Structures are given as structure tokens and as C-alpha cells.
Amino acid sequence: MKFKVVIEEDKEVGGYVVSCPALPGCHSQGDTIEEALENIKEAIQACLESLAEDVVKEAASKPYSKVVEVVV
Numbered sequence: 001m002k003f004k005v006v007i008e009e010d011k012e013v014g015g016y017v018v019s020c021p022a023l024p025g026c027h028s029q030g031d032t033i034e035e036a037l038e039n040i041k042e043a044i045q046a047c048l049e050s051l052a053e054d055v056v057k058e059a060a061s062k063p064y065s066k067v068v069e070v071v072v
Contacts (some may be wrong), residue, residue: 004021006021007036014031018030
């Protein structure tokens with residue numbers, strides 16, 4: 001299954017925070033982007049194992065989304 005994730009630099013503590021918007025509450029972190037991505041894979045797997053099968057299918061089939069930056 002493919003999931004989109006959002007990676008943000010943690011400027012206060014250092015490293016990176018990563019989340020999976022399709023699975024609310026599914027977050028992880030790492031000292032490097034690569035480590036954060038490996039860690040979110042484990043977090044996603046743990047989230048999927050705790051969810052019912054129909055919820056997993058719904059999360060994986062959410063419509064296309066894109067994170068963009070706007071200036072106000």
C-alpha cells in the first residue's frame with residue numbers, strides 16, 4: 001500500500017517529524033529524513049495492524065491531495 005506522508009524539520013529540537021494524514025494520529029520522527037521515513041513506515045504498519053480492514057481500505061483510497069504553501 002502507498003501512503004503520502006508529510007515531513008517537517010523540527011527546528012527547536014532538531015531532526016524531522018513525519019506524519020501520515022490518511023491515518024490520523026500516525027506520527028514519528030528521526031534525526032535525518034531517511035531515519036524519519038523508515039520510522040513512519042513502522043508507525044504506519046502498527047496503525048494498520050490496529051485498524052479494521054475496511055478502515056484500512058478507506059484510508060488507502062482517499063482522493064489525491066497535495067500540500068502547498070500560501071502567503072497571506
